[in-house]
Amino acid sequence: MATEDERYRQSSQFRLWSFSPTSLRELRIKTNDLAKQQIAPRFAADAQPEFLTPGEESTLVQFFTTELIRAAQFCELPTEIRSTAAVFFRRFYITNSVMTYPPTELLKTSLFFGCKAEGYYIRLAKLAEMFPNTTSEQILAGEFLLCQGIRFAFDVRHPFRALEGAILELRKRLPEEEGRVAKAHAMARDILKFSPLLTDAYFHYTPSQIMMASLLMVDQGLVEILIPAGSQTGEDGNKHMGSNAEMREKIMRTIESCRSMLEKEPPQRMKEYWETPELVKSLKPLRKKLQKCRDTDRADLVALQRARREQATTKVKKPTTTGTGTVQSDGAVFGEAMAVDARDTKRRKLEGGGDLFGPPL
Amino acid sequence: MALSPVVTTTSSSAQNQNADNFQTLRAVSSPLKALTSGSGQTSSNGTPKPALAPAPPTGQTLAPTLDLAEQMNEEEKRKYVKGKKLGEGTYAVVFLGHLRSSPATRVAIKKIKVQKEYTEGMAPDAVRELKHLQELQHPNIISLLSVFSSKDQNLNLVLEYLPLGDLEMLIRDTDNVRYGAADIKAWMGMLTRAVWFCHENFVLHRDIKPNNLLIAADGEVKLADFGLARSFADPHRHMTSNVITRWYRPPELLFGARHYSGAVDVWSVGTVFAELILRAPYMPGNNELDQIKMICESIGTPTEDNWPGVTRLPEYTVPGQHPTRGRDWYEMRFGIVGTDGVDLLMKTLSLNPQKRITAREMLQHRWWHSEPKPTRKDDLPRKDESAGEDKMGMDLKRRPGMVADEDRGAKVARKLDFGQR
Numbered sequence: 001m002a003t004e005d006e007r008y009r010q011s012s013q014f015r016l017w018s019f020s021p022t023s024l025r026e027l028r029i030k031t032n033d034l035a036k037q038q039i040a041p042r043f044a045a046d047a048q049p050e051f052l053t054p055g056e057e058s059t060l061v062q063f064f065t066t067e068l069i070r071a072a073q074f075c076e077l078p079t080e081i082r083s084t085a086a087v088f089f090r091r092f093y094i095t096n097s098v099m100t101y102p103p104t105e106l107l108k109t110s111l112f113f114g115c116k117a118e119g120y121y122i123r124l125a126k127l128a129e130m131f132p133n134t135t136s137e138q139i140l141a142g143e144f145l146l147c148q149g150i151r152f153a154f155d156v157r158h159p160f161r162a163l164e165g166a167i168l169e170l171r172k173r174l175p176e177e178e179g180r181v182a183k184a185h186a187m188a189r190d191i192l193k194f195s196p197l198l199t200d201a202y203f204h205y206t207p208s209q210i211m212m213a214s215l216l217m218v219d220q221g222l223v224e225i226l227i228p229a230g231s232q233t234g235e236d237g238n239k240h241m242g243s244n245a246e247m248r249e250k251i252m253r254t255i256e257s258c259r260s261m262l263e264k265e266p267p268q269r270m271k272e273y274w275e276t277p278e279l280v281k282s283l284k285p286l287r288k289k290l291q292k293c294r295d296t297d298r299a300d301l302v303a304l305q306r307a308r309r310e311q312a313t314t315k316v317k318k319p320t321t322t323g324t325g326t327v328q329s330d331g332a333v334f335g336e337a338m339a340v341d342a343r344d345t346k347r348r349k350l351e352g353g354g355d356l357f358g359p360p361l
Numbered sequence: 362m363a364l365s366p367v368v369t370t371t372s373s374s375a376q377n378q379n380a381d382n383f384q385t386l387r388a389v390s391s392p393l394k395a396l397t398s399g400s401g402q403t404s405s406n407g408t409p410k411p412a413l414a415p416a417p418p419t420g421q422t423l424a425p426t427l428d429l430a431e432q433m434n435e436e437e438k439r440k441y442v443k444g445k446k447l448g449e450g451t452y453a454v455v456f457l458g459h460l461r462s463s464p465a466t467r468v469a470i471k472k473i474k475v476q477k478e479y480t481e482g483m484a485p486d487a488v489r490e491l492k493h494l495q496e497l498q499h500p501n502i503i504s505l506l507s508v509f510s511s512k513d514q515n516l517n518l519v520l521e522y523l524p525l526g527d528l529e530m531l532i533r534d535t536d537n538v539r540y541g542a543a544d545i546k547a548w549m550g551m552l553t554r555a556v557w558f559c560h561e562n563f564v565l566h567r568d569i570k571p572n573n574l575l576i577a578a579d580g581e582v583k584l585a586d587f588g589l590a591r592s593f594a595d596p597h598r599h600m601t602s603n604v605i606t607r608w609y610r611p612p613e614l615l616f617g618a619r620h621y622s623g624a625v626d627v628w629s630v631g632t633v634f635a636e637l638i639l640r641a642p643y644m645p646g647n648n649e650l651d652q653i654k655m656i657c658e659s660i661g662t663p664t665e666d667n668w669p670g671v672t673r674l675p676e677y678t679v680p681g682q683h684p685t686r687g688r689d690w691y692e693m694r695f696g697i698v699g700t701d702g703v704d705l706l707m708k709t710l711s712l713n714p715q716k717r718i719t720a721r722e723m724l725q726h727r728w729w730h731s732e733p734k735p736t737r738k739d740d741l742p743r744k745d746e747s748a749g750e751d752k753m754g755m756d757l758k759r760r761p762g763m764v765a766d767e768d769r770g771a772k773v774a775r776k777l778d779f780g781q782r
Contacts, residue, residue: 007562010496010498011496012495012496027429030429031428031429034427034428034429035428038428092430094429095428095429095430095433096428096429096430097428100428112482113482113483116481116482116483116485116488117488117492119485119489119591119592121485123481124480124481124482140481140482143482143483144482144483144510144514147483147510147516148430148431148434148510149430151430151433151508152491152495152508152516153495154488154491154492154495155492155493155495155496308513308514309513309514311512311513312512312513312514
């Protein structure tokens with residue numbers, strides 16, 4: 001096996017953020033379920049709102065991704081950073097529901113953190129200035145939440161450099177057809193700036209597969225040159241030829257399926273999200289629905305963040321009260337699911353001086 | 362074990378959990394849960410309840426649900442048991458810990474503190490360290506086993522346990538630690554492989570020095586502290602030249618270069634090589650100007666002749682003209698590693714970064730094959746054999762290296778130009 005493949009499999013993008021379509025769907029259903037369960041008790045039993053379905057959530061995330069791209073363009077952020085921010089945003093909403101945390105806020109946080117993760121240190125205040133009614137505090141409030149949501153995987157592998165590499169290779173192989181290659185280059189780059197970010201391409205395909213799929217969309221012949229048919233590569237004996245042909249077929253199938261995914265959201269669609277009345281109209285009821293069913297307790301990230309900080313600091317100061325202590329450990333005896341309260345007990349006991357973590361090893 | 366039975370109960374059920382089994386997590390919620398969370402307590406996910414929370418309909422308990430993201434976080438957290446504090450600095454607190462499923466497997470849990478003076482959220486060092494350690498898995502690079510957030514919104518990095526201190530401790534302890542050419546070769550081999558792997562993955566470490574080279578129980582050296590690391594920049598992007606601790610900083614950075622390459626790390630490797638031989642820092646400059654002066658004296662003055670274009674670097678200044686040192690001069694000081702070793706050293710300390718040997722070329726150098734063969738890692742000198750009683754405390758305080766920086770704070774150039782875009 002090619003060592004490059006092995007190396008990609010070590011990346012956090014592959015280890016933590018690549019899924020089969022089925023498992024991705026399951027994750028989204030689970031996230032949606034959990035959010036509903038959590039929000040439902042906040043409404044009276046006879047006045048339950050209509051919740052978003054996992055599919056509707058995805059549609060909304062898609063829409064807000066276009067908003068994020070527009071915002072990034074407005075802030076003149078480089079392509080890589082814009083894409084990283086979009087991937088962070090989409091990853092976040094796989095394990096968090098749009099009903100729980102407001103996408104309009106997380107969008108700005110993703111932009112800010114995307115810059116940071118790419119080592120592009122834009123001043124927080126400067127970024128806040130670019131958006132109406134936005135304070136630095138608001139952008140920052142969601143930062144830790146976002147980091148946890150993306151499972152602390154800050155390195156995103158994009159297909160842009162892969163495209164540059166492929167274009168260099170094509171220029172070498174087709175010195176006579178500079179115009180054709182240049183045209184494909186520009187068009188493929190346009191696709192990569194939009195289509196993979198609006199679809200689930202990053203979750204199912206590798207950067208090079210996504211790059212090849214974009215080339216396939218603009219000039220199929222170029223892909224044939226980069227991935228030549230088996231007959232041309234069989235120099236080292238016929239034995240490998242069978243498996244080579246098989247591998248090539250598998251690669252082509254994968255690229256084809258990635259292509260059909262990308263084609264659902266071609267770059268021209270960006271404008272449609274804003275200008276096509278039908279599309280705009282179809283999104284409106286979803287946004288309305290979201291307004292009615294969202295988690296009002298967690299909509300205000302600034303207040304939420306402040307409360308969490310406070311909670312963390314007061315916990316340290318709070319003297320041990322035996323009363324709550326026993327109630328909590330009782331709760332834990334009954335098999336507390338998340339051990340969160342057990343942890344509280346633990347912490348309290350620790351403050352009391354007991355060595356809860358056991359003797360030194 | 363003073364571990365409370367309560368915790369053990371939950372944890373043993375937790376071990377059976379696997380990634381796609383979140384539903385069971387929820388299903389075993391305690392019947393008393395409603396009681397606790399209803400009594401003015403916060404809900405399990407840390408969401409503060411509004412002061413005027415509508416009372417939940419009777420007969421229906423507030424489900425102690427966690428978002429999927431929170432569940433995943435809890436799951437990571439529960440794999441480890443945190444033990445006693447090993448050390449504390451301004452940047453992080455380091456705890457000993459072990460795997461819940463196998464208490465013999467020790468880990469170091471590095472809890473990154475919220476930086477009060479940095480008002481732009483998560484500190485860039487933490488972001489850099491996490492970003493790169495997540496991607497780099499190699500025997501000579503400290504491994505990041507897990508990351509989770511604790512309830513007070515602190516980052517916790519679970520790192521492999523490296524109990525034998527760092528290379529600097531060995532170099533400095535001239536009274537108790539003896540080592541020779543074969544040992545130096547073994548250590549240099551491990552360091553070079555680590556740097557090669559970083560560069561192969563397009564990462565610049567930018568802070569290579571002896572106390573960032575930690576030693577595992579089996580003697581393997583591991584490169585740690587990626588707080589200054591970054592990915593290779595695209596040609597049009599600027600980088601800061603204010604990186605790498607001064608004594609180990611190459612001339613192009615001292616001259617303010619904004620475009621540089623893996624050669625900056627190779628220079629640091631060269632200075633570490635020299636330090637291993639001399640058992641003292643090779644060029645311990647007191648400030649940047651002094652550092653340039655030491656480089657000119659020890660290696661030679663960078664000029665247009667030996668480094669075309671150097672005079673156009675933004676901060677090019679040299680104190681005077683010193684000839685470039687010849688092989689004989691190096692042989693006299695560093696001869697203990699043999700002719701081939703000296704050759705490698707000279708190539709890592711080339712003034713012109715374009716002529717400097719690369720990490721890959723270093724691994725192909727003939728020194729590794731010449732006599733003596735490098736020491737097997739189990740036979741390498743180690744601190745604990747001679748340090749006696751104090752050893753434990755010292756090792757633990759220093760572990761895992763990153764925290765130890767602050768003792769040497771005065772000498773360390775860690776100020777970063779975060780303002781630049």
